[in-house]
Amino acid sequence: MDCPQCRGYKLEPKEIEQGLLAGVCNKCEGALLSLMNYRFWNDQNQPSLEAGEEIEQVEDSSNAKTCPKCSRFMTKFNIGSGESNRLDLCAGCDEAWLDKGEWRLLKQLDLHNQLPKIFTDAWQRNVRRERQEQHFKTRFEKILGTDDFDKVDQFKDWMSRHAELESIKLYLTTKIE
Ligand SMILES: [Zn+2]
Ligand SMILES: [Zn+2]
Incomplete structure (x- = not known):
């Protein structure tokens, strides 16, 4: 089979x-x-991460890839909200493509023993939600500055879990003229 990334290079068992x-x-x-x-x-092995390993940046090839087995386009899946890396999957052949270092990255993120999870809708939805949340927070952090934003964020968190949430909201937004 040919490498989906490099023209003319064969994949070899390793x-x-x-x-x-x-x-x-x-x-x-x-x-x-x-x-x-x-x-x-995975049913037989549970490799553990060597202690003290740091998460390092791993380069991700972002070009569209075709499956070496069936030549159809592979689909990209986000690994996590904090990583830009995506894994390619051919759902038809059940084959995943990992760029150099991505297996190591999965181990560092402790995802190496739950790889198929990444290819689920639930996982992908969650990554998108986390990214949107982060994006939303960053916008307000820029407006308010880090110190004030942290105060507001902590307050929002506390407020959201309060039994009298509606009363607190009303108090915050009501002004007696
Ligand atoms: Zn290659
Ligand atoms: Zn395929």
């Missing part, structure tokens, strides 16, 4: 983790991972 075989490209070091292989492996 372990990306002990006992977990993938098709790896020697040039870009990306890996095509069969989710069936992955599930077998």
